[in-house]
Amino acid sequence: MWYLTKNERGFTLVEVLASLVILSIVLMSFMAVFANTNRLAVSNSEKLVVINLADAYLERVKANPSEFISPFPPTKVNESKGKALNSFEMNNKKYKVTIKVTQTADEYNKFTLLNIVVTVNSESSKHKSSVEGYIPYE
Known part of the structure; x- marks a missing residue:
């Protein structure tokens, strides 16, 4: 009967x-990849917010220039050097919008x-975006 216990x-x-050591090493490497991916997704989301805010403000200035440009139309003396609007908060993060106005004359x-x-x-981060557009006036 002892031969039955020998074969177990x-x-x-x-x-x-x-x-267990090999399994833990593999799982730790996956956790590092997931953490890095999450950090990158948050950063990209912040970049998209900044880009979309800049586009939205440019469209608001085009739609109603007198709200953002004072006096409108500006003279060469009153050209804006970068008028900073108040900081505002969105998604629990603060953003600062700056609008710069310069003039170009079209002789034709x-x-x-x-x-x-x-x-x-x-x-809250180092993300920055700028967009440029033109508003014609006579």
């Missing part, structure tokens, strides 16, 4: 510990273009 095979303690059509540059800075 199992794992030794060393084999179990070695397999006899009207002037206002060059509008909208810059949005995220105060």
Whole structure:
């Protein structure tokens, strides 16, 4: 009867510990990949917010320039050097919007273009975006 117990095979303690170490190394590498992917997704999301805010503000300036440009139309003396609007908060993060206005004269059509540059800075991170557009006026 002793030959029945001899044939029972199992794992030794060393084999179990070695397999646990290998398994933990593999799982730790996956956790590092997931953490890095999450950090990158948050950063990309913040970049998209900044870009979309800059585009939205440029469209608001184009739709109603007198709200953002004072006096409208500006004279060469009153050209904006980068008028900073108040910081505002969205998604529990603060952003600062700067609108810069310069003029270019078109001699052929006899009207002037206002060059509008909208810059949005995220105060909580280093993300920044600028967009440029033109507003014609006579």
